[in-house]
Amino acid sequence: MIPELGQFTLILALAAALLLSCLPLLGAARGNINMMLTARPLAYAQFFMLLLSFLCLTWAFVDNDFTVLYVASNSNSLLPLEYRISAVWGAHEGSLLLWVLILAGWTAAVARFSRALPLDAVARVLAVMGIVAIGFLLFVLVTSNPFERTLPYFPVDGRDLNPLLQDPGLIFHPPMLYMGYVGFSVAFAFAIASLMTGKLDAAWARWSRPWTMAAWIFLTLGIALGSWWAYYELGWGGWWFWDPVENASFMPWLTGTALIHSLAVTEKRATFKAWTVLLAILAFSLSLLGTFLVRSGILVSVHAFASDPTRGLFILVFLMLVVGSSLLLYAIRGAEVRSHGKHELASRESLLLGNNIILMAGLLVVFIGTLLPLVHKQLGMGSISIGAPFFNSLYAWLIIPFALLLGAGPLFRWRRQQMGEINGKLLFALVVSVLLGGGLPWLFAERFDFWAATGIGLGVYIVVTSLQETWARATHRHSFGVGVRKLGNSHWAMILGHIGLAVSIIGVASTQIYSIERDVRMATGDSVTFAGYTFTFEGSRRDDGPNYEGHKGIIQVAKNGRPLTTLTPEKRLYIVQRMPMTEAAIDAGLTRDLYAALGEQLDDGAWAVRLYYKPFVRWIWFGAVLMAIGGLVSMADKRYRFGRNNGQAKEAE
Amino acid sequence: MNRRILILLLPLALFLGGSVFLYKGLFSDPTRLESVLINQPIPEFELQDLHQLDKQHSREIFTGRPMLLNVWATWCPTCYAEHEYLNELKATEGLYIVGMNYKDERDKALNWLDNLGNPYAIDLYDPKGMLGLDLGVYGAPETFLIDSRGVIRYRHVGDVNATVWNNTLKPIFEQME
Numbered sequence: 001m002i003p004e005l006g007q008f009t010l011i012l013a014l015a016a017a018l019l020l021s022c023l024p025l026l027g028a029a030r031g032n033i034n035m036m037l038t039a040r041p042l043a044y045a046q047f048f049m050l051l052l053s054f055l056c057l058t059w060a061f062v063d064n065d066f067t068v069l070y071v072a073s074n075s076n077s078l079l080p081l082e083y084r085i086s087a088v089w090g091a092h093e094g095s096l097l098l099w100v101l102i103l104a105g106w107t108a109a110v111a112r113f114s115r116a117l118p119l120d121a122v123a124r125v126l127a128v129m130g131i132v133a134i135g136f137l138l139f140v141l142v143t144s145n146p147f148e149r150t151l152p153y154f155p156v157d158g159r160d161l162n163p164l165l166q167d168p169g170l171i172f173h174p175p176m177l178y179m180g181y182v183g184f185s186v187a188f189a190f191a192i193a194s195l196m197t198g199k200l201d202a203a204w205a206r207w208s209r210p211w212t213m214a215a216w217i218f219l220t221l222g223i224a225l226g227s228w229w230a231y232y233e234l235g236w237g238g239w240w241f242w243d244p245v246e247n248a249s250f251m252p253w254l255t256g257t258a259l260i261h262s263l264a265v266t267e268k269r270a271t272f273k274a275w276t277v278l279l280a281i282l283a284f285s286l287s288l289l290g291t292f293l294v295r296s297g298i299l300v301s302v303h304a305f306a307s308d309p310t311r312g313l314f315i316l317v318f319l320m321l322v323v324g325s326s327l328l329l330y331a332i333r334g335a336e337v338r339s340h341g342k343h344e345l346a347s348r349e350s351l352l353l354g355n356n357i358i359l360m361a362g363l364l365v366v367f368i369g370t371l372l373p374l375v376h377k378q379l380g381m382g383s384i385s386i387g388a389p390f391f392n393s394l395y396a397w398l399i400i401p402f403a404l405l406l407g408a409g410p411l412f413r414w415r416r417q418q419m420g421e422i423n424g425k426l427l428f429a430l431v432v433s434v435l436l437g438g439g440l441p442w443l444f445a446e447r448f449d450f451w452a453a454t455g456i457g458l459g460v461y462i463v464v465t466s467l468q469e470t471w472a473r474a475t476h477r478h479s480f481g482v483g484v485r486k487l488g489n490s491h492w493a494m495i496l497g498h499i500g501l502a503v504s505i506i507g508v509a510s511t512q513i514y515s516i517e518r519d520v521r522m523a524t525g526d527s528v529t530f531a532g533y534t535f536t537f538e539g540s541r542r543d544d545g546p547n548y549e550g551h552k553g554i555i556q557v558a559k560n561g562r563p564l565t566t567l568t569p570e571k572r573l574y575i576v577q578r579m580p581m582t583e584a585a586i587d588a589g590l591t592r593d594l595y596a597a598l599g600e601q602l603d604d605g606a607w608a609v610r611l612y613y614k615p616f617v618r619w620i621w622f623g624a625v626l627m628a629i630g631g632l633v634s635m636a637d638k639r640y641r642f643g644r645n646n647g648q649a650k651e652a653e
Numbered sequence: 654m655n656r657r658i659l660i661l662l663l664p665l666a667l668f669l670g671g672s673v674f675l676y677k678g679l680f681s682d683p684t685r686l687e688s689v690l691i692n693q694p695i696p697e698f699e700l701q702d703l704h705q706l707d708k709q710h711s712r713e714i715f716t717g718r719p720m721l722l723n724v725w726a727t728w729c730p731t732c733y734a735e736h737e738y739l740n741e742l743k744a745t746e747g748l749y750i751v752g753m754n755y756k757d758e759r760d761k762a763l764n765w766l767d768n769l770g771n772p773y774a775i776d777l778y779d780p781k782g783m784l785g786l787d788l789g790v791y792g793a794p795e796t797f798l799i800d801s802r803g804v805i806r807y808r809h810v811g812d813v814n815a816t817v818w819n820n821t822l823k824p825i826f827e828q829m830e
Binding site: 274278281282285292313316319320323324327328330331334335371578599600601602608 | 657658661662664665668669671672674675676733758760761764
């Protein structure tokens with residue numbers, strides 16, 4: 001009964017989305033206020049129907065209702081409750097339901113927090129989001145219904161959730177990522193609504209900014225969480241694999257990063273308008289493309305033999321309609337958009353534009369690396385595989401100009417900068433970063449490495465220029481102590497974001513170059529020493545969980561002869577799916593991680609053990625968290641107090 | 654149409670061009686596209702034995718009798734399902750099967766064979782996917798039918814089970830010389 005209720009509310013949500021996509025739009029076109037007023041209630045209705053539907057599916061999992069096919073395929077009565085709940089989005093059907101639920105959530109949030117916007121703008125924006133919702137609701141209902149029953153021959157027990165997904169990191173990772181993906185639909189809807197009316201002004205940029213920032217924060221955290229999960233769960237000690245699924249989330253992030261900066265320019269300087277709109281369309285299109293790539297199985301189909309082309313075809317047609325028509329609208333209306341602000345080559349605008357272009361180059365690299373194998377195959381040139389070396393080498397070169405522009409950008413004035421004023425500062429920053437970048441690895445690392453020095457140098461350079469800029473800004477009119485407290489949120493947001501990137505760059509460079517990895521066979525009593533740490537294997541013991549058989553290895557770690565910690569890596573065999581899993585043991589630290597993973601059990605109680613020393617690896621995620629905090633600080637800016645300040649709304653109209 | 658509109662149309666044009674490939678990719682049949690390999694001899698190669706580090710195998714092992722080349726890996730759950738049936742095929746039909754451990758780790762692979770039994774007459778170890786690349790292997794499992802002169806006669810992507818063997822592979826295998 002409950003699954004049928006879920007199905008029914010899903011259909012009602014589709015009805016709400018259908019109405020939402022036409023009534024307010026018609027109203028806005030005809031100036032009919034009553035029709036425009038339907039937008040908000042319909043958005044709420046759509047959200048509550050979907051929430052109810054989602055809860056029904058969750059209930060089916062909690063209740064172990066194996067008459068529901070999706071539950072039977074992805075859960076098991078032995079699965080702990082928290083994983084039964086996260087199993088709701090553990091596979092295709094449920095994760096799509098989560099996708100539309102989040103879309104409806106963003107739609108409802110726009111409806112709720114847009115009191116300051118003119119009614120026709122709200123009507124158009126919500127209608128565009130309704131159109132997107134129709135596509136995904138139809139997709140769920142027609143090709144991927146999570147409520148399908150196994151009746152009358154239902155299984156006694158389920159096939160269990162993929163053991164890889166039975167992990168706390170994976171409870172939060174997909175919802176975070178989807179919040180980011182889908183969040184770009186708001187910026188997209190604002191862009192389309194503005195293209196419809198032809199009103200692309202600073203007000204449009206100001207409305208879009210907090211929403212875009214919110215989506216970007218979620219996406220940043222989602223990607224960082226996924227990377228962190230891959231690091232501790234896959235047992236390889238890697239933190240990014242350039243896997244198509246990862247790339248699918250990285251492409252919208254790159255575009256989103258360009259978009260938040262470009263929106264800032266459009267708001268402050270009323271320029272870059274056409275470019276900003278294109279980025280807004282692109283960010284969401286890439287989110288849709290990511291969904292297509294992941295969900296159609298077009299890139300991974302070779303490993304999933306039961307992939308279903310009708311699903312892929314559906315998303316592709318939808319992608320064509322949404323992206324194709326938006327780009328067509330862009331081509332028609334974009335010509336009317338004129339940017340007024342003028343700027344010279346030496347100006348903050350130029351540097352921002354430069355970094356936008358580098359971000360797009362980075363996007364192109366990922367795009368080509370992900371899709372070229374597919375195109376190559378279609379052109380009959382055989383199949384090729386593009387791996388991490390391709391991406392790594394290109395990104396290593398791209399990051400250099402990117403960091404240089406990023407560090408210098410904030411020191412430049414808008415419109416025009418006399419180079420004489422800042423040459424000294426830039427030179428100072430460069431000298432400090434060359435000294436520290438070259439010096440630190442030379443003093444502290446076993447060997448000097450060009451790329452490690454480059455990474456550390458670029459990180460230092462960004463930090464130094466950020467400090468210089470803060471100093472200059474704070475002492476502009478007041479003494480430093482007074483001035484620094486008068487600096488606005490948007491300034492601190494920028495500083496946090498940029499320093500976050502610096503921290504990540506230092507982390508990446510150090511980890512990639514100075515990690516030490518040992519694969520050893522260890523019997524009880526054996527020990528290995530490297531990087532100043534001695535690892536002693538003290539044997540293993542059985543440690544079974546509710547749905548798996550497990551072995552725990554006990555490894556004592558000592559530094560310079562003194563005991564430091566005990567690592568207990570685990571090897572689990574999940575009973576239902578007969579799938580072995582590695583649970584790595586990590587001793588985390590600010591300057592290094594010690595990482596141990598059990599390989600296979602060898603004869604006479606010995607184990608194959610993987611031991612890693614990973615310097616500064618935490619910095620990678622710590623930097624991402626700093627960037628996200630920066631985003632939050634920017635959203636807390638007074639200018640974006642949603643809905644409270646009606647004066648602004650009048651001014652915008 | 655002025656030049657500006659042409660520039661603005663560029664994203665749309667690029668997108669439409671790209672979609673064609675996405676569409677074709679959706680319906681491409683991975684087995685059909687690689688048909689160039691059919692009726693071609695196995696390419697030259699040099700691979701280590703899985704068990705003995707100092708032993709190298711080359712093209713020669715594929716001549717002399719009709720056989721199966723099975724590509725497998727421990728990271729591949731489908732291979733796990735397939736393995737039992739390969740053991741059975743070897744026991745009941747006395748097939749000569751060469752196993753190629755693909756993009757895997759030696760320890761894991763040896764452990765797997767110890768636990769599940771070894772249906773393979775020769776175990777090739779291809780950790781970097783060298784021969785796999787030449788053969789156009791996408792993933793695991795894949796199975797090639799090779800005749801006594803070392804020529805590939807058929808390629809099957811996916812697991813070999815009773816249905817696949819009896820309906821598809823066996824008739825071809827029995828006609829091969």
